[in-house]
Amino acid sequence: MSRTALSEPWTPTRIGWLFQPVSDRGHEKAMVLSVYRDHGVIPKDSRTDNFNRTPENLSNYQLVQPGDLVVNRMKAWQGSLGISEHQGIVSPDYEVLRPTTLEYDRRFLHSLLRSRALIDQYALRSTGIRPSQWRLYWDEMKTIEISLPAAEQQRTIADYLDRETARIDTLIDEQQRLIDMLRERRQALVTRAVCFGVDGAVELRDSGDDLVGLVPQHWTVKSVRHWMESLDGQRIPLSGEERADRRGDFDYYGASGVIDHVDGYLFDEPLVLVSEDGANLLMRSTPISFAAKGRYWVNNHAHVLRPRGEGDVDFWAQRLEALDVTTVVSGATQPKLTAGALMGLRVSAPDDIDEQRQIAAYLAEQTSKIDLLIAESERFVELSRERRAALITAAVTGQIDVQEMA
Structure with a gap:
């Protein structure tokens, strides 16, 4: 990975030198965790949009400790992995990797391993006939080369990313609330028209x-x-x-x-x-x-x-x-x-086709105005997420000197 902005040397290594697979099963009473592309490793019941049913028998689920790297083999190429802050259990379909050393900043490694640069590497090393069947196996993942700065510099980069991504996330949250409000307004408009004319x-x-x-x-x-x-x-x-x-x-x-x-x-x-x-x-x-x-x-x-x-x-x-x-x-x-x-x-x-058409025409005109506002806000969110991802990649690969930007 290129490092143009920082003068201190970064140490080359491989993912396989930092983590090793573990398989600790038989902890059915532990909290069930899940891995999200946008959120990393979080408690499964903290999300209301996860409709994957948890099986009654959890004896085959794997124990995860704070600091472990959890990888969704089938979706690693989409960024579905992360270092856990929680103790819990995950599906046997996931790869659980334990750090071989505690010398590195957990936040820095989390950002690095979820950066665009690494996700591209996961895609290259995933195997399968088509994307829906791609899997990233440890034998391939462990060979991926990365470079790490000194521990103090890792903390500096992690602190910088915490601040900057928090600012971007605040802007995204504001736009998302606006989108939700516009969608509610749109739904209310449609419901009123089609239910009462x-x-x-x-x-x-x-x-x-x-x-x-x-x-x-x-x-x-x-x-x-x-x-x-x-x-x-x-x-x-x-x-x-x-x-x-x-x-x-x-x-x-x-x-x-x-x-x-x-x-x-x-x-x-x-x-x-x-x-x-x-x-x-x-x-x-x-x-x-x-x-x-x-x-x-x-x-x-x-x-x-x-x-x-x-x-x-x-x-x-x-x-x-x-x-x-x-x-x-x-x-x-x-x-x-x-x-x-x-x-x-x-x-x-209404049985009257003319009244049906009148309602449809009214909704086409009114919803198009709201849809335009929603599209503008969604574009802002998309650009903000792209900027966030680019910032993380640049910081964790040494392309920018965060000390100068602090």
Whole structure:
């Protein structure tokens, strides 16, 4: 690694000289830890977005001590590793590495081993047919060369990074709160429009259904199966290998929207797609319902619905997005919205196609303004994270003299 800014010599070494594999099992009562790309090693129950089920039998889980390096073999090339500050146990699929010496600053090593420069090395040394199957094994990881400054200089660099990354993280947190607020505003706007229309003076009535509540006087309440026709029988899933052999220009939809492009299509009309499975059914961090148009392919992870009669797909995509599906989602490990559960949900909507189109047009105009603000904030967050990663890499590889910048 290049070191242009610092005059003091850095000592070359290898990861394998600093750590050695350990496998201490049989500690079922210890706290379960998990490894995140963005957070390193943390208690698993400290995150609400981890839907991987912890097995009942933890006897094969490995003990981790503070200072141990924990590596997710399958995601090391994405940066999913870190030096633990906690004692606990981790999946047997992880590599647990114990330091052979305590001469080095733990914070410095944590930043170095998670830096872009090292992540690139993990990717080069990972093996597998495709990225989703890549694994980094210790025999390869231990050969990676790194350079380390003296212990005092490590502490100086670590202190500098603590200060600077904290400043960047504060800015990111502020923008993330703004994004969350904008998304809440957007959702409230959509829910109001698709549940009550855009006429603020409309008279409401009791629907007679506790889950539906009040509805405009002239709207109808019916189950989804009476509003929409299911075309799920026409879906065909393609494996990753098949898609790789069939690259093309047609959108390939899954539960989260367009996930690939292939050389053929199954549908040639505007339709509504609804996620069938995935953690997002509960988290709702991205839409679960969207309008698909043109010619496209749909796999078996998204329900395919055609509005009956003259229903507007843009309206119905938003109307179904506003539904609370948490009460009918099944499966703890892999949340699933079955066709029967979806089609049985009761929904209020106007029968008049013109009113559906009016609501859809209003939402297209209003949400586009909010989406622009969200995109600007997300771009700021992306650039800030890139700057953060670049700063860490430059500092831990000696490309900048942090003493001059203190």
